[in-house]
Amino acid sequence: MPDFEAIVGRYLTVEIGGEQHRLFIEEAGRGIPLLCLHTAGNDSRQFRHVMNDKEVTDRFRVVAFDMPYHGRSTPPDQWWLKKPRLTTKLYLEIVRAVWTTLELERPVVMGCSMGGAIVLKVAADYQNEIRGIVGLESSAHAPGRYNDFLHHPAIHGGELCASYTYGLNSPYSPEQNRRENWWYYSQSGPGVYQGDVHFYSNDWDAREDIKTIDTGRCKVALLTGEFDYSCTPAMTEQVAAAIKGSRYTLMKRMGHFPMIENYPDFRPYLLDALDHVAA
Template sequence: MIEAHYVEVGGSLSYVEVAGDGPAVLCVHTAGQSGVQWRHTTGDLAARGHRVVVPDLPGHGRSEPAPDGPVDDLGRYAEWLRRLISALDLDRPFVVGCSIGGKIALDLATRWSDELSGVVAMAAEAGTGSVRVAGLQRELEDVAAASRTDRTYLGTLAVVGSALPPERAELIAQMHRREDPVVSTSDLIGWGTHDVRDRLGAITCPTLLVAGEDDLWVDPARVRATAADIPHASCVVLPGIGHYPMEEIVGFADVLHDWIRELQRASGPGERGKA
């Protein structure tokens, strides 16, 4: 059963879903979206022996806005998640994120590796990538345009993988167009200015980077380069998958469960058998 909670973190109430018992897995959504992106994963992963925790970041989904407005610094989201981990008394969770969620997971690991059991960063690299921040800042002046939701819809269709049936791609795109454009654009400004390349050597927890072969936003070569700069990290490239593996892959909970078991094995004998 999935439990819903409102938790006060950083001066505002945040919506969090929790399911299952076992090693904690904190799942972080993409820019402008919410924990609903993990709806096909939460229950099934919990059934595999995990305590699955899925928050809506401040200003997203059912969470209240951040007290000082939309967040455009992913490092602040990392600090917020650390406070959430403390508020929920999670013991060294695995952190799994996609897109900005993947970059936030890497940020956490560069600063607080000893507080994590491992990280799975999907559709994310350590540098700023190819986002044009100046263009995004101009978009903040035009986020109310009727075409904005259409751009989100069409943009989502463009970055899902070729392996998806058309009806699944359509569902993902329809779900994504419900985002708040001010929040999502602020998130993407955070994406375009976030750079932890000089801190990757500080990551000591087991780390897996995941790239979709068909992702038009994140070059798998840059993801591999990020993995190469993290001690003992590994990298997986998913054929036929785009920017949203947890939404695109049927049975993603099983895939994620296997990745977590690999991270546990990388942690050493003390972590084995916990999943």
């Protein structure tokens, strides 16, 4: 028999801001819903190891999706008339629209990088609707990442974005895995990564919002790699200090993309965080 993986992928129409969006959703497992949010300019393939980990999928229904414009999702109507520009408000609408359309009951929401940022706002605004968050490389404020060369007619955008982010991996992570993440980034549509960084670097500031998170209702686990120089450990420490009862762990020998760059080393940190938020 063919040795199929347990991951199942399907398309789902989701209403976001009054518009219909055709999103690609993949999932594996059963149990507590675990909604995974990919990084800027990438897609849900980054979570393939999580969805193939039986110890995770025996307890969790792991769901990952490609954001509009990203991966295998279809761009919105008349996308050619406007630049991709993600904002905090729109991002929050997208994430909540997915879990309500899928009827996920009190999910755990896990995101990395820009996904690790927005989960903080998800916890602040919807802490009565979710079980908890796992923030990978989470920052409440990250200015200075945006630049015009991320979408420039004289530069190959796919290779630039892929190589720009390649340096955020840990030098200890296997090259095969780092190159896999590079490959996913290289397939991003024109201007998509820049549009995401607009959110992450220009629009995002949750330094006051996170102070309202009640970890008695919504558990918070924060994991950041010691080699991450985009969301540095110090930035996540500031987040943890502002959220009473949150749990922060520094991941040794890890970079900015733990779930894809070095899953075996990331796995113990992940399992411990999931135990915490699902308790």
